[in-house]
Amino acid sequence: MKKKIHRRYLAEFVARVLMIGSFALVALILGLILWTLIQKGLPSLTWEMVSQTPKGGFYLGKEGGILNAILGSLYMAGGGTLIALIFSLPIAIYLNTYLGSSRWGNYVRLVLDILWGIPSIVYGAFGFIIMLSMGMRASLLGGTITLTLLALPIMTRAMDEVIRRMPTDLSEAALALGSTRLEIALRVTLPQMLPGILTAVLLAFGRVIGDAASVLFTAGYTDNIPTTLFRPVASLPLAVFFQLGTPFPEVQQRAYASALILTILVLILSIGSRLISSRLNKYTIK
């Protein structure tokens, strides 16, 4: 009964070493990137950075902050993610609860995978063309819609892959009580799959809050705090992009600080929502 050297245990051991190894590798890379951000960004991360808008000389290394970009990103990414959620949840539910493994479902999945693979810059350009043809200029509205489109495929597909694997016993148990599919979706599938759905939402949120190319075209940039839907709006990734592009080392440092702010925002959101979900999570069936 004592641990013996045996081929099987060797395999287990090797596998475990490999797993811990790759976990360590992933964690290391993660750490390395975060460390780069912290090391380069922390020194210039001041309260001024998050509480003020850029003053005229901000990009020349003078005073100011990126409050405009923080708010802009939160508005656009938050709005985009929420709107995308409104659409992707029904799609994911429809694909699984209503359709099962039908052909149409697979077409929709294929379509979503394609959308997911299209570079965001194409979304940006596409949105730009459409906005031009409608006489619109770069604006909060345009940016939010584009980010919605960007978030939709990953959110839907990630949810879909998780919901797809819900045990059939569970939906049968609910069906036997005379539930309609809608009721199963809302009262059984959602609570049971909540962690997976949350992960999907967070992945999509991360994707859109970090994307620069699409908002460059459709949301533009400004040093002002957004006030209406129809004016250009700043965003964090563009702030990073612009600051990195300046010749001044102190401004480039601020780029890292901006990226760090974005990271912290996402971290807070992720931890917060996961905490809430683990509360609700107590009833899931393992």
Add this chain to the structure above:
Amino acid sequence: MQPHIQVKNLNVHYGRTHVLKDINLEILPQQITVIMGPSGCGKTTLLKTLNRFIELVDGTRVTGQILLDGQDIYSNDVDVTEVRKRIGLLAQRPQPLPMSIAANVAYGMQIHRMKSNRQEVRKSVQHYLEVAGLWEEVSHRLNDPATSLSTGQQQRLCLARGLAIEPEIILGDEPTSALDPISSQHIEKRLLTLKDTYTTIIVTHTLRQAKRLADQVIFMYLGEVIEAGPADAVFNHPKVERTQQYLAGLF
């Protein structure tokens, strides 16, 4: 008496396997019908056919008719949800829903909007948990997840949940298989009292239970109904040799 359910020339195939063969049955209202037969003979399949669960399994083919009060439940314009509400199935493997113990029982009442306020729902939850003989064990932990119950407790929970939607017809697939004799008897008693309101179909492997409960008995073997009729007749004067053997095989 008008039969509540009529099964006519029912055949069920899973892919190439022919599982139910030419079943013809009449289930009488306000009686307990017990289905018996060796493991794998098609009892669960028959029950699943009665509430249209069978169509959830890929690759099944159902032919023949099942008439509920004279209406074919497989006809196109029938509303499946309605069928399943009226014909409640207690599955062989108890499967709690991902919610608390109380919410499991309340679920059906809520979706069917059977109660007008929380107070009533709470009262009903208690009532049906008592009917299933689970109330005492869980009254102090109604908000625990239903998965934290033991298998037997889960089975009783599913029973409570199934009765709570007040179906017309109860299909019980070995509803006491995981229970100790005392709990079983508690439930049997309930089924007997409820008999006048419901039409009940029970699958069981326990001959004693069958004898205690049955008004009508159906014997199945290899996908066929080999004998069916009033309990008394079937148990005491089985006509078919197989049934005799089966009954004799028990002790």
Add this chain to the structure above:
Amino acid sequence: MQPHIQVKNLNVHYGRTHVLKDINLEILPQQITVIMGPSGCGKTTLLKTLNRFIELVDGTRVTGQILLDGQDIYSNDVDVTEVRKRIGLLAQRPQPLPMSIAANVAYGMQIHRMKSNRQEVRKSVQHYLEVAGLWEEVSHRLNDPATSLSTGQQQRLCLARGLAIEPEIILGDEPTSALDPISSQHIEKRLLTLKDTYTTIIVTHTLRQAKRLADQVIFMYLGEVIEAGPADAVFNHPKVERTQQYLAGLF
């Protein structure tokens, strides 16, 4: 006789719930020990503690000792896999592995490299399916997915699969609950023949089955062992009032 398993001061908590309380037991080798008790009293928990399954549930706390041939199975240098191979558990809810029927039975033999070639594996698969009384029903569809079996068939499959790894100790959690009496008896007979090779612990709710099988009996109630001893003594001269009541409550 040296006890095969010794349970000393065992306490198990699920979170705040104290489920097993101060259990002390000795399981003798080459005997069948039957555990009885009302639903929810902790039988499954006890079995899961014996093969260290309990640690897979989040938030459990186990204190006390379980000695297998004198070695504490919860000590740090013990290999869990080895424990689980030596103490085979037949779960209360049969759970087929997502593979074919034959592969389910062969699974254990293959990971333990118990057979040297395919031919032998195939022979063993047949052998154990016969032991479980399933061979006839499935011999023509060994490559079908195991999930396409009926619940009772799945239960027998899990039995075959569990016996195939030739454990020293068999823990059976109501291993015949979904079976008809004839299949049950087939399995009971097998368990009796295998008794000399294995140490067997069975949970059952059927008093008759218990009487047919038991060398030793353990009565549990609300997480405690209230009476334990040789079958004859416990069934015929129960010392504890609860046991008397329980035995009387049957029929």
Add this chain to the structure above:
Amino acid sequence: MAAPALFSKPEQGRPQDGRPYKLSISLRNRLNNIAARVFWLITLIPVGLVIAITVALAVRSAPILQSHSLVELFTGTVWKPFGGQFGFLPFIAGTFWVTTIGVILAVPPCLLTAFYLSEYARPITRNIMKPLLDVLAAIPSVVYGVWGMLVIVPFVQKTFMPWMSSHFGFIPLFASNQPTGFSVISGGVILAVMIIPFIIAIIYEILKTVPQDLREASLGLGATRWETITLVIFPKILPGIIAAIVLGASRALGETMAVLMVVGNVPQIPTSIFDAAYPLPALIANNYGEMMSIPLFDAALLLAAFILLLIILTFNVIATLVLQRILGRRGK
């Protein structure tokens, strides 16, 4: 006994034989049906979007298709748009190389890490790791790109490439023709790092849907955890794993900024992993500014997007077919 009709009729809402008042089933069903219809309509959004994008790209890339033959566009290797030469082959090859390397590098650690997190790791490790993965998915591409330039490119140039080419230089795949570190491999590494959080997160969630009973069934037979993973869990969720990898690869195909910052952007067909390459998204991103101001160039760039779309489509269709193959074989 006059039983109520099974068919959905409005009278169903009335109280029946003294039983409590219920919301009529037909109303709930109507809700359900309305939901089904609305949901169906919503699924049309992505479909419509793909069609719209395809049509838009096709229309806008039409000018170049009129003046250049498809063969010329797809087999040409010279990219001099102002000289009228539009050879897309280097870009297609670049896309292929970088994505392939990225996915190959990402998949094994992703699988192992997801398995580790779900099957072995203590809850605390999990709870720390998951938000970090969320963060990793959110860091802007430019930051990855800069990080790649600061860390990966020098590492490849000064350490990895010399070592590889001194040991394996005789294999053309590892020859150092362009010893700057801006290379296919750097792009692949960055891509791998960028898609890792997506793949791990999705596989992890899929692993969480595997019923605990199944693990117990295998462990109860004395299987080790690794055997349980490889023999039971892996086959069970294989379709999900493939889907997760396909999603990761699709992301890799479309990633732009980070890759273009480290990949060298030389329109040539790479023959070694240390050669520079020029993937399609990089082509679009590098020149997006000039789009629309010069018509034929505009058409060429949109054709690049169109080609990328076709590549993603082909890739996904192949993946779907492979998946169906696997499922089909298992069905037997």
Add this chain to the structure above:
Amino acid sequence: SPATPKDANASSESAPTSGVITISGAFALYPLMTRWAEEYAKLYPDIQFDVSAGGAGKGMTDAISGAVDIGMVSREIKPEEEAQGAYWASVTKDAVFPVVNASNPVLSDLLSKGVTQEQLIKIYITAEITTWGQLVGKPEITDEIHVYTRSDAAGAPEMWAKFLGNKLQEDLLGIGVNADPGVLQAVISDPLGIGYNNLGYAYDASTDLPAAGAIVLPIDINANGTADPMELLETKTEAIEAVATNQYPSPPARPLNLVTKGKPTGITQAFILWIIKDGQKYVSEAGYVALTPDILAESLKKIQ
């Protein structure tokens, strides 16, 4: 309430003093533009600015398509663009300088001899010179030249190509790196690298010297085989001086332009005029090169 101009020299009196001006385009002009915008908004608090970067081409596209009021373009305007209505005025000047790594193996030779336009063509266009030894006439040195160029379409590479025999960006050889800081970074971390950067990147604003780790390669403009003092641009001040006085060739020096769709009107016109007149005093403060008076006058004429 209409704001009263605090500046007596305010341009056209009739121009409205409130509204929104949107601007996008070249990264090169972005920092300076935000400065101008701020100063101008101090004078006319009711005028709001939305300034965005994104590259010269983006500025051009946006301006032509009417997506913004002003596009910032750091290159020459092409005939096609003019045909589509692009109207421009030069507002400041920039130049591209070749840079090499500070630990280049033949650094002293390079600094004493400089490189001629001819040699640069052989490196960047025809690939006739591939080693540093070849470049300085010491064939025993076989270190390869690692050529870096810009991957993104922008003013700098266009001007650089134009300087190298009137070529196009697509003719430039070398590893493509994104944006000015990218090329600089690549050269700084590669001892065998050569690249080219705009003024602001080639030199460090705070030290007045070339960016740390990099050396600005003197161009032997008069092709006399040595780097004369005026060709050896050791500080930023010297470089600005050389560009401002047209001693540094043009291209690679070039004016930076503001583009509008058609001749600007209203507040846009007023703002550009202000830039050309009063705005010029912020140019050198931000490290840019002021235009010569004649070019400024020409711009003024175009806008007024």
